[in-house]
Amino acid sequence: MSLSKWRVKASRQVLRDRWIAVRADDCVTEDGVEISPYYVFDYPDWVHVVALDSQNRVLLIRQYRHGSGAISIELPAGAIDPADADPLAAGARELLEETGFGGTMSLSGVASPNPATHSNRIHTVVARNVTPVGERRVDPTERTEPFFVSIEEAVRLATSGEMVAAIQVASLLSALLDMGALELSRDGSPSRD
Amino acid sequence: MSLSKWRVKASRQVLRDRWIAVRADDCVTEDGVEISPYYVFDYPDWVHVVALDSQNRVLLIRQYRHGSGAISIELPAGAIDPADADPLAAGARELLEETGFGGTMSLSGVASPNPATHSNRIHTVVARNVTPVGERRVDPTERTEPFFVSIEEAVRLATSGEMVAAIQVASLLSALLDMGALELSRDGSPSRD
Numbered sequence: 001m002s003l004s005k006w007r008v009k010a011s012r013q014v015l016r017d018r019w020i021a022v023r024a025d026d027c028v029t030e031d032g033v034e035i036s037p038y039y040v041f042d043y044p045d046w047v048h049v050v051a052l053d054s055q056n057r058v059l060l061i062r063q064y065r066h067g068s069g070a071i072s073i074e075l076p077a078g079a080i081d082p083a084d085a086d087p088l089a090a091g092a093r094e095l096l097e098e099t100g101f102g103g104t105m106s107l108s109g110v111a112s113p114n115p116a117t118h119s120n121r122i123h124t125v126v127a128r129n130v131t132p133v134g135e136r137r138v139d140p141t142e143r144t145e146p147f148f149v150s151i152e153e154a155v156r157l158a159t160s161g162e163m164v165a166a167i168q169v170a171s172l173l174s175a176l177l178d179m180g181a182l183e184l185s186r187d188g189s190p191s192r193d
Numbered sequence: 194m195s196l197s198k199w200r201v202k203a204s205r206q207v208l209r210d211r212w213i214a215v216r217a218d219d220c221v222t223e224d225g226v227e228i229s230p231y232y233v234f235d236y237p238d239w240v241h242v243v244a245l246d247s248q249n250r251v252l253l254i255r256q257y258r259h260g261s262g263a264i265s266i267e268l269p270a271g272a273i274d275p276a277d278a279d280p281l282a283a284g285a286r287e288l289l290e291e292t293g294f295g296g297t298m299s300l301s302g303v304a305s306p307n308p309a310t311h312s313n314r315i316h317t318v319v320a321r322n323v324t325p326v327g328e329r330r331v332d333p334t335e336r337t338e339p340f341f342v343s344i345e346e347a348v349r350l351a352t353s354g355e356m357v358a359a360i361q362v363a364s365l366l367s368a369l370l371d372m373g374a375l376e377l378s379r380d381g382s383p384s385r386d
Contacts, residue, residue: 005263035212143196166359
């Protein structure tokens with residue numbers, strides 16, 4: 001058995017506004033099965049910022065999220081704007097807007113929020129040695145409260161579900177692995193059942 | 194500054210089929226800013242299965258995903274059906290359907306795919322000592338190819354972007370931390386800039 005792409009017989013825009021863009025594709029699988037329509041979310045790319053200060057504390061925010069209907073603990077993050085030169089610039093902009101902090105930016109990784117439904121990508125950016133550099137710009141639709149935690153506490157928040165956003169847990173844990181703050185256990189095997 | 198929920202003045206269903214359920218809420222933020230409509234995805238809850246055999250190899254699948262338009266390396270996963278007794282039963286069913294394997298199931302954690310847009314939750318389930326237990330049920334809209342990798346290779350796939358689905362990277366890395374296969378580095382600090 002091999003895997004191949006679905007054929008798209010027709011495609012149309014269903015929803016588009018500031019918040020969402022949904023496309024409906026009439027698809028045929030490799031086995032000839034029709035899936036009409038299959039909806040795809042055409043968001044712009046997003047940037048997630050894993051920001052650490054000189055003591056390696058992680059900068060997080062609290063924000064109301066209407067999908068879950070609850071206050072969420074998150075990484076500074078947002079959509080990459082057409083005016084952003086690249087994901088690093090977008091990350092620096094979002095970090096400043098949401099926290100007032102800035103630092104030395106580098107790219108950690110690229111992923112998809114959910115390749116089943118989303119066509120856009122997440123760029124995970126690391127900001128090191130962050131310091132206060134300006135005024136937060138509090139968007140009235142995006143009120144955020146920044147706070148610092150230790151790496152150990154950030155990992156606890158991520159694995160306990162208190163940092164609830166899976167797409168951000170992925171960025172945080174991947175970046176911590178990338179920078180060597182997390183690692184395979186000594187023998188690379190589970191120590192607990 | 195405090196954070197509080199948005200008030201919903203009106204709510205209506207925009208899209209609903211086998212694949213998607215989108216709700217449009219007319220919202221007012223705590224600052225009195227109107228956001229009308231704000232779209233929310235009302236999917237059923239999902240289950241992700243981190244499955245390990247007796248040698249601690251991780252069972253993954255390859256699957257075409259139409260959002261990204263590419264073959265994706267993923268965890269066995271799917272929506273929790275009304276007929277599933279609980280997330281563990283749903284995980285066992287998805288694992289069997291997609292891979293033909295079964296094992297000892299336990300719950301690792303619960304998260305949200307993206308609390309900004311999704312109202313549903315992801316239940317991450319661990320399956321230990323998995324063995325072949327039955328026939329795969331190949332859904333023609335969900336052709337999957339199962340394969341095993343070491344934990345080290347699974348972590349490499351997750352952090353390199355080769356396992357592209359951020360929601361699944363979160364489940365994999367969180368479960369590996371939960372079972373002690375990943376841990377904070379010796380001094381809990383980054384070793385690389």
